[in-house]
Amino acid sequence: MAKDVRERSIDPASQEMLDVCQRTGLETAWDRLEKQQPLCGFGELGLCCRNCNMGPCRIDPFGEGATKGVCGATADIIVARNLLRSIAAGAAAHSDHGRGVAHTFKLMSEGKAPSYQVKDKAKLESLMKEYGVDTQIALAEAIMAEFGKQDGPLQFTRRAPAKRVELWRKFGIDPRGIDREIVEIMHRTHIGVDNDYVHLILQGLRACLADGWGGSMIATELQDVMFGTPSPTFSEANLGVLEPNQVNIIVHGHEPLLSEMIMAAATDPAMVEMAKKEGAVGINVVGMCCTGNEVLMRHGVPVAGNFLQQELAVATGAVEAMVVDIQCIMPALGALTGCFHTKFISTSPKAKFPGATHMEFHEETAIETAKAIVEAAVVNYQSRNPSKVHIPSIKTKCMVGFSVEAIVSALGGTLDPLLGAITSGAVRGIGAVVGCNNPKVVHDYGHINMVKELIKNNVLVVTTGCNALACAKAGLLLPEAAEMAGEGLKGVCKSLGIPPVLHMGSCVDISRILVAAAAIANALGVDISDLPAAGAAPEWMSEKAVSIGAYVVGSGVYTVLGTVPPVFGSSAVAGLLTSGAKDVVGATFAVELDPYKAASLMIDHIDSQRKKLGI
Numbered sequence: 001m002a003k004d005v006r007e008r009s010i011d012p013a014s015q016e017m018l019d020v021c022q023r024t025g026l027e028t029a030w031d032r033l034e035k036q037q038p039l040c041g042f043g044e045l046g047l048c049c050r051n052c053n054m055g056p057c058r059i060d061p062f063g064e065g066a067t068k069g070v071c072g073a074t075a076d077i078i079v080a081r082n083l084l085r086s087i088a089a090g091a092a093a094h095s096d097h098g099r100g101v102a103h104t105f106k107l108m109s110e111g112k113a114p115s116y117q118v119k120d121k122a123k124l125e126s127l128m129k130e131y132g133v134d135t136q137i138a139l140a141e142a143i144m145a146e147f148g149k150q151d152g153p154l155q156f157t158r159r160a161p162a163k164r165v166e167l168w169r170k171f172g173i174d175p176r177g178i179d180r181e182i183v184e185i186m187h188r189t190h191i192g193v194d195n196d197y198v199h200l201i202l203q204g205l206r207a208c209l210a211d212g213w214g215g216s217m218i219a220t221e222l223q224d225v226m227f228g229t230p231s232p233t234f235s236e237a238n239l240g241v242l243e244p245n246q247v248n249i250i251v252h253g254h255e256p257l258l259s260e261m262i263m264a265a266a267t268d269p270a271m272v273e274m275a276k277k278e279g280a281v282g283i284n285v286v287g288m289c290c291t292g293n294e295v296l297m298r299h300g301v302p303v304a305g306n307f308l309q310q311e312l313a314v315a316t317g318a319v320e321a322m323v324v325d326i327q328c329i330m331p332a333l334g335a336l337t338g339c340f341h342t343k344f345i346s347t348s349p350k351a352k353f354p355g356a357t358h359m360e361f362h363e364e365t366a367i368e369t370a371k372a373i374v375e376a377a378v379v380n381y382q383s384r385n386p387s388k389v390h391i392p393s394i395k396t397k398c399m400v401g402f403s404v405e406a407i408v409s410a411l412g413g414t415l416d417p418l419l420g421a422i423t424s425g426a427v428r429g430i431g432a433v434v435g436c437n438n439p440k441v442v443h444d445y446g447h448i449n450m451v452k453e454l455i456k457n458n459v460l461v462v463t464t465g466c467n468a469l470a471c472a473k474a475g476l477l478l479p480e481a482a483e484m485a486g487e488g489l490k491g492v493c494k495s496l497g498i499p500p501v502l503h504m505g506s507c508v509d510i511s512r513i514l515v516a517a518a519a520i521a522n523a524l525g526v527d528i529s530d531l532p533a534a535g536a537a538p539e540w541m542s543e544k545a546v547s548i549g550a551y552v553v554g555s556g557v558y559t560v561l562g563t564v565p566p567v568f569g570s571s572a573v574a575g576l577l578t579s580g581a582k583d584v585v586g587a588t589f590a591v592e593l594d595p596y597k598a599a600s601l602m603i604d605h606i607d608s609q610r611k612k613l614g615i
């Protein structure tokens with residue numbers, strides 16, 4: 001039976017493609033979610049454990065069947081251990097991305113990666129100063145050493161306000177080393193090790209702080225050094241950025257290391273000439289997910305969409321190559337690209353996919369690999385079947401690239417105008433809205449409605465990841481969107497010429513939000529937990545989002561989740577996260593599926609913080 005596409009997405013381009021998929025019998029994530037119903041109730045509550053082979057064990061949430069695993073683990077222990085393993089995976093993903101960037105930076109510094117250069121010398125010099133080193137190689141070595149450190153501290157954690165660092169120390173959650181904290185989670189959650197849920201969750205906080213103020217921040221900072229610190233630029237977003245008469249190449253995943261090279265290769269005149277010989281008018285590189293965010297904010301490269309649009313983009317039949325690196329890439333793309341001429345090209349030594357052609361990327365030969373990939377796409381143009389092409393003519397302009405440096409510059413070189421606007425109440429507070437899509441909720445519905453509600457109530461929104469792309473598609477990243485904001489925020493945006501929703505980048509760039517929060521807190525002489533600020537992930541799905549949510553709360557920011565985390569099988573763990581954490585890190589989680597109610601929770605929190613600050 002035909003599905004109502006409006007129940008799957010609020011984005012018109014996605015609705016159009018979902019309709020095409022239904023008519024042509026192409027399966028998408030939404031169809032597969034339906035086939036998964038009913039979802040496992042034990043899994044949803046976090047009550048199943050397969051950490052050893054006496055199990056798998058599961059706890060009866062109604063207390064009628066098993067109340068303990070074979071080893072005696074209770075619901076509290078099992079839920080906490082499962083949560084920690086998600087944090088470990090998420091922190092590992094971000095941090096391994098950071099390690100990859102640091103490795104490239106080191107090779108570049110040693111003269112072994114000729115395709116890369118320093119693009120932001122000022123940032124390089126300020127990082128050298130921060131690390132107390134005199135040479136670029138010494139900086140590369142010091143940053144690489146952060147991953148294997150045993151005793152800490154991680155240098156960037158010292159960007160947090162002194163009160164926050166003091167609190168981390170007091171509770172024993174100041175990270176000692178990035179890899180160490182992740183490994184310790186895996187150790188402690190092994191059968192028969194750490195069986196105290198509070199003690200476990202404290203370790204989860206220590207590991208996720210090593211992500212936000214460690215691995216993710218390293219990725220952001222060194223990417224800025226090598227590819228340039230973003231500054232405001234205009235571009236376009238949504239599936240309509242695919243061009244009917246050009247060779248379309250989508251770069252998808254999370255790292256800019258290869259996509260920057262693909263960009264360079266695609267603008268090579270010889271390559272453009274080759275595309276013309278194949279009958280195309282040019283080569284059109286577009287982004288998807290966070291790789292998309294990376295090239296969008298640095299070069300204004302148009303972006304085709306967010307997480308749930310990756311299959312829909314292929315279904316347009318107009319994609320010559322879907323080039324992927326790491327994270328958030330659906331293995332379903334293999335079978336789907338097989339229905340079209342599209343080449344599915346994997347590039348990371350860490351990530352292979354069924355149905356993909358593997359063209360492995362190494363820093364030493366980056367531009368050569370990029371050229372080979374672009375050439376493969378160009379040659380593939382002739383194989384496009386025009387009868388299968390359907391590109392929705394829907395795209396929206398957006399203004400992107402608000403790094404912390406760009407925000408300060410937009411404010412005239414100091415944070416004072418923003419602090420003044422917050423103190424006067426023109427800007428009620430700051431909402432950080434981030435995170436994925438999840439077919440369990442209507443695509444983009446949570447993102448867009450929450451953000452609209454926040455700006456209407458004079459909350460300045462900063463955004464990254466898939467939320468940023470949802471906002472781009474909905475026109476919220478334009479200065480004109482100030483018309484949708486409350487009077488105070490509208491006035492501030494108009495006087496500065498900025499949108500009410502500031503695009504700060506990809507998922508690892510949530511570290512930029514931490515840096516901004518620390519700078520504002522320091523300027524006000526308070527801790528981050530005192531700020532009139534709140535976070536949200538309305539449609540989150542990935543383990544990285546679990547780590548992000550935890551480090552945002554661990555940094556002192558109240559955070560609302562729009563899909564239910566698998567922790568409610570333990571009222572003790574759920575209570576600790578939604579209430580008890582306040583006494584430790586000064587912030588908690590809330591879970592609210594309705595974006596309007598979630599925005600209200602954030603606004604109420606912001607108001608109570610303002611009251612406490614006496615503003």
Ligand code: SF4
Nearest residue numbers: 049052055057069071
């Ligand atoms: Fe069961 Fe305990 Fe083994 Fe988990 S660790 S599978 S609860 S016996």
Ligand code: MSK
Nearest residue numbers: 290328435436465466
């Ligand atoms: S891409 S982690 S779906 S935000 Fe960063 Fe989007 Fe979430 Fe991936």
